[in-house]
Amino acid sequence: MTDPWDTIVRLTARLDAHSTLPAEQRRILQILKIQEEAGEVAEAVIGATGQNPRKGRSHTWQDVEAEVCDVIVTGMVALRRLNPDAQAVFEEHLRRIAARDL
Helix, strand or coil: CCCHHHHHHHHHHHHHHHCCCCHHHHHHHHHHHHHHHHHHHHHHHHHHHCCCCCCCCCCCHHHHHHHHHHHHHHHHHHHHHHCCCHHHHHHHHHHHHHHHHC
């Protein structure tokens, strides 16, 4: 497997090449996309637990996992759009969390 951040760099470049919007607007919309993806996680959890009487068990826990992965990838792209050195920003943030909580 390739380095996840290499994939994120390539994915962000592809998305940017496809868009005609200014960079600032792409960043804002990418951040909003995180919320959209999080809503899909919620929908999948409701479906996996059968809590919508109209739909019943419409999703599996594997669907939930896939949706969580989509949130992570979307967040990584958002961070890359905010800062070209997204990997270093993320690693430093994770280091601070680990120092505080582990």
